[in-house]
């Protein structure tokens with residue numbers, strides 16, 4: 179698959195503070211890709227360099243396609259109505275909004291309300307519509323579902339998947355690991371100005387090794403154990419409970435998920 183975005187050796191400092199120390203990665207055409215890392219690691223800086231909104235010191239960035247950007251902080255005048263905003267953005271882009279796109283985002287349901295009176299979900303849908311007006315090939319979404327209820331989140335996830343089905347490339351910044359895990363084809367984890375990991379969630383789990391959490395409910399209370407070797411740990415635990423005459427009522431085993439891996443990296447438990 180060819181690259182929608184090619185970042186090579188990207189370096190960026192703010193004064194004496196070096197944030198990006200030679201970042202390199204490709205985003206493939208048609209994939210949903212997430213940039214992850216703890217607060218302040220440089221995700222926004224990297225995205226803004228790619229979007230052309232921020233100057234960088236050295237390195238190269240190639241973007242193969244038209245970009246559409248949905249900024250998290252983007253906000254419109256309080257009294258503008260959604261369709262006015264759509265017309266304004268269409269005029270800037272010297273185009274007309276695609277009615278099918280507006281219909282799929284349900285803009286007409288709230289088109290007569292003023293911007294300030296829209297719910298968080300309606301604002302997000304409007305911002306997404308504005309990012310899509312120019313019919314971009316590559317869409318940047320910054321925390322697209324932050325603050326949404328479950329229904330709003332599920333609906334927006336459906337719309338993001340629909341964009342992928344149309345062949346769009348999507349780059350996501352999100353702090354919601356469950357969202358990233360369910361939506362993204364590949365992730366990049368930044369750590370200390372460079373790339374800690376690039377690949378799928380499954381590849382991340384394989385790289386870090388499987389860590390299981392065993393939750394055991396006994397007549398004397400609940401306990402959790404972390405293990406790399408599930409069979410060995412289970413046998414030892416059950417033998418221990420048997421010897422101590424403790425009745426085991428229930429056992430649950432969790433495989434490490436992205437959230438746990440991410441927290442381990444963020445806490446410096448994994449290098």
Ligand SMILES: Nc1ncnc2c1ncn2[C@@H]1O[C@H](COP(=O)(O)OP(=O)(O)OP(=O)(O)O)[C@@H](O)[C@H]1O
Nearest residue numbers: 192193195197215216217218219220221222223224
């Ligand atoms: N305009 C700026 N001038 C000086 N320092 C900046 C500027 N913008 C960002 N920084 C610093 O650069 C570092 C990276 O910031 P950036 O916003 O890129 O991180 P981030 O990973 O997107 O963080 P978050 O998850 O909190 O959004 C931080 O230490 C931040 O304080």
